[in-house]
Amino acid sequence: MKDVTQIEIPLSRLQMILLLIGALSLTILGLLLIFFEPESINHSSRHSWIMRPIPRFLAGLFFVIFFGFTLIMMMIRLFNKNPGLIINEKGIYDNSSAFALGFIPWKDIKDIKIVNINNGKFILIVLRNPIDYLNKTTQWLKLRVLKMNYRYHGTPICLSANSLQIEATNLYSLLAEKRKEYKVQSY
Incomplete structure (x- = not known):
């Protein structure tokens, strides 16, 4: 039974949804950097560092790992009913x-x-x-x-x-x- 003097402050669902959308977008960007050639993304200059295969792959990998983890954490927290x-x-x-x-x-x-x-x-x-x-x-x-x-x-x-x-x-x-x-x- 919950204590009557207990104050519960819920998590902000709006904030979690916004973070979830941002993490999803950046995870997708990471996947695009890993799996698509520069010509399929944009016809910009080949002198850009991000157009080189290794930096593009490393940046994409970072995005997928970091923002993918954030995406998973936000999904778990969004369905968690415990107060913040x-x-x-x-x-x-x-x-x-x-x-x-x-x-x-x-x-x-x-x-x-x-x-x-x-x-x-x-x-x-x-x-x-x-x-x-x-x-x-x-x-x-x-x-x-x-x-x-x-x-x-x-x-x-x-x-x-x-x-x-x-x-x-x-x-x-x-x-x-x-x-x-x-x-x-x-x-």
Whole structure:
């Protein structure tokens, strides 16, 4: 049974559909680069680097692998009925991205900040022991992204409200209010 004090913030289906369309388009572009000769794509100059077979194949392969993976992830997330973020008296359950850490108890949260990064607003969940969370992560790519977040922002957890059905400022206010409500003080 769901806790009555629990707040569930769903994932933004529109955002996922837009990402899915973009990933599909770029995966198809990658396939075109791999399987079609330059004459069948365009009659542009043969001096372009992309018209040479090896760079064209490598670029196409990158597009197919990276955006194909993104396409698969977006399809899985689109049909996933779990909310993107759950807030309750125990803590926060983050399912907002492929690099989410899952459950974060209030006692592990040192601070919550809102910052602008590249013209986008992000919520930083500053942890008391961020290294413990990094050490628990076993997926190679996820660990690299979390370490990069930690190096540049001082915390591995950077929430983007773009993937959620809530504005960043409203999410920040809600998290700060709930943290205060559950009487977790920084020390």
